[in-house]
Amino acid sequence: xxxxxxxxxxxxxxxxxxxxxxxxxxxxxxxxxxxxxxxxxxxxxxxxxxxxxxxxxxxxxxxxxxxxxxxxxxxxxxxxxxxxxxxxxxxxxxxxxxxxxxxxxxxxxxxxxxxxxxxxxxxxxxxxxxxxxxxxxxxxxxxxxxxxxxxxxxxxxxxxxxxxxxxxxxxxxxxxxxxxxxxxxxxxxxxxxxxxxxxxxxxxxxxxxxxxxxxxxxxxxxxxxxxxxxxxxxxxxxxxxxxxxxxxxxxxxxxxxxx
Ligand SMILES: [Mn+2]
Numbered sequence: 001x002x003x004x005x006x007x008x009x010x011x012x013x014x015x016x017x018x019x020x021x022x023x024x025x026x027x028x029x030x031x032x033x034x035x036x037x038x039x040x041x042x043x044x045x046x047x048x049x050x051x052x053x054x055x056x057x058x059x060x061x062x063x064x065x066x067x068x069x070x071x072x073x074x075x076x077x078x079x080x081x082x083x084x085x086x087x088x089x090x091x092x093x094x095x096x097x098x099x100x101x102x103x104x105x106x107x108x109x110x111x112x113x114x115x116x117x118x119x120x121x122x123x124x125x126x127x128x129x130x131x132x133x134x135x136x137x138x139x140x141x142x143x144x145x146x147x148x149x150x151x152x153x154x155x156x157x158x159x160x161x162x163x164x165x166x167x168x169x170x171x172x173x174x175x176x177x178x179x180x181x182x183x184x185x186x187x188x189x190x191x192x193x194x195x196x197x198x199x200x201x202x203x204x205x206x207x208x209x210x211x212x213x214x215x216x217x218x219x220x221x222x223x224x225x226x227x228x229x230x231x232x233x234x235x236x237x238x239x240x241x242x243x244x245x246x247x248x249x250x251x252x253x254x255x256x257x258x259x
Contacts, residue, residue, distance in 0.1 A: 003135055004039045005255040007213040007242040008078065011049025011111060015246050016058065023254040030058065032065035032073070039066070040133070042213035043078025043142035047109035048247040052084070053117045060125055077129040077162060078142040078214065079181040083108050085166060086174050087115055088123060093171055101171070127166040130159045132205065136259040139207035143214040144239070145183035146197055149204050184215045187239050198238045209238060211255070216245030225250035 004023055009016050020026040025034035041059060046052030063073040075081075087105035095104050102115070132148065132155045133140045139155075141148060152158040165177055187198040187210070202210055217232045218225045220241055225248040232241040244252040 001035075001258070002037045003257050003259060004034075004037060005042055005140070005211060005242050005257075006039070007042050007244055007252065007255075008044035008216070008246065009041065009049070009052075009055045010044055010047055010080070010247040011052040011055065011114070012246045012252075013049070013051035013054040013058065015252050016055050019252055019254050020062075023256070026062070030061075032062045032069060032071070034066060034069070034071055036070035037066075038072040038135075039074075040135075040140055041073075041075035042140065042211070042242055043076045043129075044080045044213060044243075045075070045078070046080040046084050046114055047111060050111055050113060052080075052111060052114040053122060056122050056126065060122075074133070075129045076133060076140050076142050077126070077131045079178065080109075081126050081129065082166075082174070082178060082181060084110065084114060084118060085123060085126060086171075086178065088118055089169075090171050090174070095171070095175065127163065130155075131162045132158050134205065134207055137206075137208035138211055138257070139202065139205055139209070140211045142212065143181060143183065144185055144187050144210075144212045144241070145181065145214070146186045146201065147180035147183060149201060150180075153204070155205055185220060187235050188220060195235050195238065198235045202238060209240060211240045211242060213241070213243035215241065216243050216248055216250070217241050218245045218248055218250065229253050231255040 027033045045055040066073045090101040092100045151161045187194045217228045225245045228244045228250045242255045244250045246252040
């Protein structure tokens with residue numbers, strides 16, 4: 001039994017299907033054939049590409065089929081999920097003079113088609129996604145960011161905190177969290193402080209390795225998108241970046257491990 005992790009899809013449905021087929025997780029009808037394997041999407045289904053809702057719908061279908069087969073398909077909540085959930089809930093509420101929540105969401109890369117086709121069942125599924133998930137001693141999070149440690153001492157508390165926020169009608173609390181969620185590259189930059197931060201987060205949640213997306217590998221280490229065909233392990237093995245930069249034209253990849 002294997003674990004598969006796919007990075008930030010950003011609306012690129014055909015790349016998603018190609019990666020799934022390449023890993024023998026779907027058949028020619030886009031049905032689950034991964035048996036009891038587990039597939040985890042690291043977040044950011046939406047924006048930049050046109051088919052964010054399509055990526056979510058395929059994941060929802062595969063989740064049902066995988067569970068029936070003893071497997072699992074699930075996602076980690078990314079900041080772009082939170083952005084579209086914010087736009088869906090608050091719509092024309094003003095965030096600044098002359099700017100509505102939907103205007104702001106468009107500036108972040110929101111695609112109108114996604115918001116038009118997003119329905120309550122997508123919203124329910126997205127709102128239930130964990131923000132953190134541990135597999136053995138590996139910790140899955142969307143962002144290479146430190147704000148998680150301020151949300152709760154345990155993984156369950158962090159997930160619970162987010163679930164509550166996603167039902168909150170107070171726009172200020174959403175905005176505050178979205179700003180915190182926009183942090184990048186907390187574990188690189190100055191390598192010592194980056195490593196120390198990563199170790200701090202890992203120790204906090206009792207894990208050995210952090211698996212994240214959010215910062216495309218080409219942005220993080222300067223490689224060419226087309227040449228990124230595997231995950232980038234850094235920080236002395238503490239961190240694994242699985243965002244291949246699909247929206248930048250990279251082919252993407254499936255990161256695999258056994259627990
Ligand atoms: Mn992100």
